[in-house]
Amino acid sequence: MEYNFTRIEKKWQKYWEENKTFKVTEDPAFPKEKRIYVLDMFPYPSGSGLHVGHPEGYTATDIVCRYKRMRGFNVLHPMGWDAFGLPAEQYAIQTGTHPSVTTNHNCDTFRRQIKSLGLSYDWDREINTTDPGYYKWTQWIFIRLYNTWFDEKLQKGRHIDELEIPQEIKVKGKREVREYRDKKRLAYYDNAQVWWCNQCKIVCANEEILNDGSHEKCGSKEVERRNLKQWMLRIPLYAERLLEGLDDLTEWPESVKEMQRNWIGRSTGADVDFEIDGMEEVLKVFTTRPDTLFGATYMVIAPEHELVSKLVTDEYKKAVKDYVKAASLKSDLDRTDLAKEKTGIFTGRYAVNPVNGEKIPVWVADYVLTGYGTGAIMAVPAHDTRDFEYAKKFNIPIRPIMDPEGADEKTRRQVLAGDACWTEDGIYINSADPSRGLDINGLNKEAGISKIIGWLEEKGIGEAKVNYKLRDWLVSRQRYWGEPFPVIHWEDGEISVLDDYELPLKLPELEKYQPGESGESPLANAGNWLKVKDKNGRTGRRETNTMPQWAGSCWYYLRFIDPQNDREPFSKEKEKYWMPVDLYIGGAEHAVLHLLYSRFWHKVLYDLGIVSTDEPYTKLYNQGMILAYAYETKSGSKIPSDEVEERDGRFFSRVTGEELNQIVAKMSKTLKNVVNPDDVVRNYGADSLRLYEMFMGPLEATKPWTESGVKGVFGFLSRVHKFFSERKNITEEPEDKDTLKILHQTIKKVQGDIEGLRFNTGIAKMMEFTNHCIRKGRVSRDSAEKFIICLSPFAPHLAEELWELHGHETTLAFEPFPQYDKQYLVEDTYEYPVSFNGKLRFKLEFPLDMPDSEIENAVLGHESARKWIEGKQVKKVIVVRGKIVNVVVI
RNA sequence: GCCGAAGUGGCGGAACUGGUAGACGCGCUGGACUCAAAAUCCAGUGGUGGCAACACUGUGUGGGUUCGAGUCCCACCUUCGGUACCA
Incomplete structure (x- = not known):
């Protein structure tokens, strides 16, 4: 009989669909340990359709699901669409087609393609992030974020109504109370230095700007920094929880956890206050090495630091201004490109080193970043490589305060002479000021750090401090095709969020989708939709920004649990029935952002009692990428696959006849190697x-x-x-x-x-x-x-x-x-490989229960062994039952 | 630079906690079927030498531990992914 796969596959897909074979319910007959939630990272339904990379992860999870069903498990295995996104909107700008039309068309294609693979999804649970019935709840979660503050003592998010307002704020009035609260909310609206892409006319998150200074989404290099009012989320407040949580994720790849740890970037040290000579100002720095205070020979503040203009003396005003201006025009690319050669300029001002009263110059340099720590550093060139480089270039004194430990004599001499930089441990020298009651000479790093911090805290000029690289998360985009923020800006400056009953706040129909030149979202053209009036006649305007694609994908795994629920995002019972996700498979490109953002939202929901688990995903697995062969000339230029000819296992260009190298590359339209x-x-x-x-x-x-x-x-x-x-x-x-x-x-x-x-x-x-x-x-x-x-x-x-x-x-x-x-698996006999001095010579079959000594005798007595033993002395015979026999001869 | 992953036949890849390197598949070679081809089936296939039995050699490179190393340790090389002055 012919293997008519087309007929067979159509027949069974129809059977499964008609019989709803894979529909799943929250059947209480399955105990908790017999339930499993297996999830794929849901796709963005692009216009080009499914790629062979998609079915890889989908097939893997499908195999697990089908296997688990046969093992008596109740299996939740859903699929949906992460369907907000730029391409549909750009298509709308070009053609006037509403993004929902394009999106639905693409979803239909994806659904048809995925269904043709026979994946055992429960299609009754299909969701679409662009469906108002879905994004209603994304908005609902935003309102929760807005109404949550983080209690640092309890390390827990709590409702804003539970925030205690200090008496001195209360007495100042309503407005101050409001401001106090707004400063504590997880979601806030404020000026932010953001990346602006001139091509997309959109604000982009820091992480969307690639190393080469181009915008990830469009590839354009026309990006610049702008200061705009934006919605931000205070994810750093959860840094510690997000970091600690990783330790319990034992079924996550170590590499992903490590990447998240690096991204969170926890470092411990101290904040230290430096007085400015001749001014009332204090310059606060963060340092991980407060123990090296005695070696500080200058300070640096970031060009964007608010004190720059105050500090600079008249003499240096012009030069510093020029430098700050030049730095602001540089993209991060330029800044890093110039990494080899640091730049900077003296402000004319001196700060006072609190440990010894010494005056040290304050410089402005762009190797210090505004967004990290306090935006200012104390520089210890003898024990920090960057400071060392800088000091060398500008002839700033280098004062070693640590005698290197474990260094060779040459290095040690160089370090002590200020000719080399030492960042490892050692024994302090030159680190005492008896008049101030401080002496760490003779101690090592660990002891030095804690002693100095103790001293700083006692004097009230510094304190132990933990810093994170993780920054506030910018969550607004100047786009049409995203979730509208459920927010109203009132004429008197108050901001309010909608009540739950007003959700969903649907996207209005628009005539044109062009973003405003000024950087305003297309929603600014929404006419009546924008205007609101409260019961007292106060007028307001709706937020015109929309949420980024991350928003919908941050919590979709929860909606799959109860996708048709229109009273709540999901029922509590069903959430308890299924959560957490037992197995989550997707691409490694989401190792940090999606998974970190998603964990963040989940923890907030957990704190608010909305979900029952602290972490959303128990086991995470990254599928690899599927690539394709491609061809390039000896000089490295790529040749489309349809211009390549194979002869005797070698490859030639059909056009030039030149021999080509076969390489492995991502599938791409230009290479014509897309499957x-x-x-x-x-x-x-x-x-x-x-x-x-x-x-x-x-x-x-x-x-x-x-x-x-x-x-x-x-x-x-x-x-x-x-x-x-x-x-x-x-x-x-x-x-x-x-x-x-x-x-x-x-x-x-x-x-x-x-x-x-x-x-x-x-x-x-x-x-x-x-x-x-x-x-x-x-x-x-x-x-x-x-x-x-x-x-x-x-x-x-x-x-x-x-x-x-x-x-x-x-x-x-x-x-x-x-x-x-x-x-059926146990054997009676085993064919032992017999080796002499580790080299396999022949094989002999013996019963598995034969004692070692008998095997030894049988081997040595065997005629095949004679050749290898003759003229030699048998020193030892190693018999590993069921594995190997090794004879040692000399 | 730092962090992470990985280097095994012509190719994709196997090899459990140190115990027969190359499972399985592709490709290739020979054969069967066929007028012929495709498809299918059978046999062989790391390299070198040999008619053969067999021997030598072989898991990126150089050392080491061990009766025994693809697997463990040290140093290095290469490739891929991530990241970028984080004080």
Whole structure:
């Protein structure tokens, strides 16, 4: 019988859909440990349709889900669309088509394509972030963020009504109370230095600006800094919780956790106040090395620091002003490009070193950043590489205050002479001022730091401080196609959020989607939508910014739990039933941002009692990227694949005849190496596509697509179909011992590999089993059916078809997964590899229960051994039961 | 520079806590079927030497630990991903 995969796949997809095979309910009959929530990172439905990279993760989770169902689990496995985003809006600007039209069209394409892969989603739970029924709750969560403050003592978010207002604020009046609260809210509206992309006419988050100074989304380098009123979230308040939480995420990849730790960037040190000589001002710095205060020989403040203009003396005014101006025009790219050569300028002013009263010059330099710490540093060139470089360049004194420990003599001499920088531990020298009661000479770093901090705190000029790299999160965008903020700006300057009953605040229909030149969102053109009036006649204007794409994806896993609920984002009972997500699979590119933002929102919701778990995702796994072969000339220029010709395993340009190198690259339109899943499904079937993606290599690895690889697994499935569908191959007689052995090995392997997400080796084992059966030409009905069940999570259509051919009338989706039986796996004998001095020479078969000493005698007495022992002395014989025999001869 | 991941046949990749390196698949070679091709099936396939049995060699490089190292330790090289003066 022909393997008509198209007919088979259509038939079973229809069956699953009509019977709602994979619809799931919160059935109380399943105890908590028999429920599993398996989630894919939902896609952005782009206009170009599904990419072969998408089905990789989707197939992996699908296999786990199908397997778990057969293990008696209640499985939540949903899919949806992260559908807000720029492309639909840009298309609207060009053509006037409403973004929702484009979006729906793209979703339809994605849905059709995903359905053609036979993934066992519960489609009744499909969600779409652009659906007002969905974004109503995104707005609802924003209101919660706005109404939450972070209690540092309890390390917990609490409702703003629970914020105690200090008496001295209360007496000042309503306005001051409001301001006090606004300063505490997790969401706030304020001026922010933001990146502005001139091409997109949009504010971008810091992280959307790439290293080369271009905007991630559009590639344009026309980005600049602007000061604009924006919505921000105080995520740094949760830094400690987000950091500590990582330790409990034992089923997350260490690499992802490490990246998040670095991103959060916790560092401990102290804030220290420096008085400015001849002024009332105090310059506060953050340092991780307060112990090196005696080595501070100058200070640096960032060009954007508010004290710059106050500090600078008349003599230096012009030069400093010019420098600050120049720095402001530099993009971060320029600043880092010039990293090798630091720039800066003296302000004419001196600060007083609190540990010894010494006057040290204050400089302005752009290697100090405004956004980190206090935007000012004390510079200790002898013990900080950046300061060292700078001091060298500007001839600032370098004063060593630490005798290097563990350094070689040469380095030590250089350090002590101020010719080298030492950042490691050592013993303090020159670090005492008896008149101030401070002496750390002779101590090492750890002791020095704590002693100095103690001294600073006692004197009231400094305190221990923890700093994070993590910054406030900018959450507004000047776009139409995003969630509108449920916010009103009143004429008197008050800001208020909508009441829950007013949600969703729907996007208004617009005539044009062009952003305003001034940087205003297209919503500024929304006419009546903008205008509001309260019951006292006060007028207000709606917020015209919208939320970024992160917003919808920050909490979608919660909506899947109860997607049609219109009274609440999800029911508490259902949330308790399913959460947390047991397995979350997606691309590594979301290692930091999406996962960090999402964890942040989740923790806030947890603090407010809205969700029952502290963390959203128990196990995280990153799938690797699927790449494709591409070709380049010897000089490195890329050649589109359709201009390449293969001859004898070498590659040539059809145009120039030049020999080309085969490389592995991302699929791209310009390289013409994009593989379309639709084509693969049409030519080989969804089961082949699924199986190939899993067989290519480890799930987390980056690997190149090859057509011949698909053909390989297609051949396997064809052989499976042919062999197991032919009645003459299936016997009713008892199974042979050797077949039972490989069958049970296969069951064991497949089971273990699904649980460990190592699909490639499980598939290899199933191939071995099939090859074995074909070679034998017969297999028992029982073995065949067990094998079909093993195969079914991977190639569900074919498995269902074979299951039916074997006389079953219902889906195999809930058939119990076979148990492997140890008795078929244990061996009586083992073929021992016998090696001499570690080199394998021959093999001998012995019973597994044969004692070591007998094996030893048998080996040494064997005629094959004679050759290797002759003329030598047997020093030792190592027998590892069931593994190896090694004879040591000299 | 720093952080992370990884280097195994012609290619994708196997190898459990140190115990037969190269499972499985692709490709290639030979054979069967065919007028022929495709498809399919059978056999072989790390390299070198040999008619062969077999021997030598072989997991990025150089050392080390061990009876035994792809696996552990030290140093280095290369590739990929992330990040950018974080005080």
